[in-house]
Amino acid sequence: MSRTARLMLFFLALGPFVLACCWAIAGLPRFSGPEHRYGALAADQSLSASKINNAVTAVTFDIRGFDTLAEEFILFAAITGILLLLRMKREEKQENDLDRARKGRIMFKTSGAVVFLGRHLMIIVALVGLSIALHATVSPGGGFQGGVIIASVMLIFIFVNSLHGAAEMLTRIFEIVESIGMLGYLACGVCGWFAGASFLENILPKADRGELLSGGLVPLINFSVLLAVAGGFCVLLLEFVKQELIHIRGDGQ
Amino acid sequence: MQFAHFCISAGELPMMELLLQFLILLFICAAGTGVVLTRSPLPQTIAAGFYGGLLILFFVIFQAPDVALSEAVINAGFTTAIVLLVWTRILKDKT
Numbered sequence: 001m002s003r004t005a006r007l008m009l010f011f012l013a014l015g016p017f018v019l020a021c022c023w024a025i026a027g028l029p030r031f032s033g034p035e036h037r038y039g040a041l042a043a044d045q046s047l048s049a050s051k052i053n054n055a056v057t058a059v060t061f062d063i064r065g066f067d068t069l070a071e072e073f074i075l076f077a078a079i080t081g082i083l084l085l086l087r088m089k090r091e092e093k094q095e096n097d098l099d100r101a102r103k104g105r106i107m108f109k110t111s112g113a114v115v116f117l118g119r120h121l122m123i124i125v126a127l128v129g130l131s132i133a134l135h136a137t138v139s140p141g142g143g144f145q146g147g148v149i150i151a152s153v154m155l156i157f158i159f160v161n162s163l164h165g166a167a168e169m170l171t172r173i174f175e176i177v178e179s180i181g182m183l184g185y186l187a188c189g190v191c192g193w194f195a196g197a198s199f200l201e202n203i204l205p206k207a208d209r210g211e212l213l214s215g216g217l218v219p220l221i222n223f224s225v226l227l228a229v230a231g232g233f234c235v236l237l238l239e240f241v242k243q244e245l246i247h248i249r250g251d252g253q
Numbered sequence: 254m255q256f257a258h259f260c261i262s263a264g265e266l267p268m269m270e271l272l273l274q275f276l277i278l279l280f281i282c283a284a285g286t287g288v289v290l291t292r293s294p295l296p297q298t299i300a301a302g303f304y305g306g307l308l309i310l311f312f313v314i315f316q317a318p319d320v321a322l323s324e325a326v327i328n329a330g331f332t333t334a335i336v337l338l339v340w341t342r343i344l345k346d347k348t
Binding site: 132141142144145148151152155233236237240243 | 327339
């Protein structure tokens with residue numbers, strides 16, 4: 001399609017789109033107005049029924065726990081898809097080895113400052129991630145945010161150390177961690193059945209509001225989400241970095 | 254309904270807060286346009302990072318610290334890193 005034809009199509013579509021947008025926006029409730037009854041109800045429910053101070057956590061893990069389960073499976077499926085797409089083909093490795101031998105490619109050497117900073121940052125970042133994840137019931141944050149922060153330790157680890165033979169092993173380990181997280185979430189749900197309640201029903205006794213382990217089942221679900229997200233994102237990063245290693249491996253470093 | 258009194262209508266919002274909200278929305282519009290208009294991939298990655306940084310501010314100003322946290326980590330750590338990794342890989346394949 002030529003440039004003018006594409007522009008014509010764009011402007012043709014722009015009119016109805018803008019009209020539909022205006023129509024939809026006109027129907028929205030007033031900005032930050034008192035009409036948002038769901039917000040007040042959810043905050044009420046999280047304080048009285050779930051006994052959790054952080055209403056966002058109460059909504060994601062207790063009131064809408066089933067939606068979050070589906071969301072976790074979306075992440076799981078996406079990472080499985082990436083594993084499948086980026087898997088190492090036998091001929092790929094050989095071709096690249098020959099390529100490299102011909103060109104005599106040299107690996108970059110990491111500077112001392114980056115190594116020093118990285119080694120110390122890894123501990124701090126991991127602790128911050130754990131703190132954010134485990135304080136889900138009392139302050140902003142939760143399994144997802146904390147998990148991603150912990151997975152970013154993997155990023156620093158890759159910057160600091162070159163991953164010679166460890167990439168395959170690390171991928172295995174984090175695949176298992178991710179699976180444990182997913183199974184943990186499912187187990188939390190199935191527990192309800194054995195107690196004679198429905199799936200994912202919050203059956204555990206709830207501590208007082210403001211305590212770290214308040215909310216019954218919520219801390220357990222939160223921790224399994226932490227495992228699933230941290231493992232999943234580590235696998236994701238390792239897969240992309242292994243694409244680089246296809247060239248680097250066997251360099252005689 | 255012990256939380257109903259926390260909801261305030263738009264007319265009662267402090268002037269300062271409204272100004273901040275307006276400014277951040279303006280900045281996001283400008284930055285988003287900038288990302289689209291940057292054609293070269295490497296500068297575009299940096300522009301997208303800056304746009305993500307503005308989104309973090311946006312979420313903080315609109316009182317969604319949970320979302321701001323996820324946006325910060327995903328944007329700073331993962332989007333940039335993965336785009337750069339893919340970009341170097343594509344460059345290697347070309348040579």
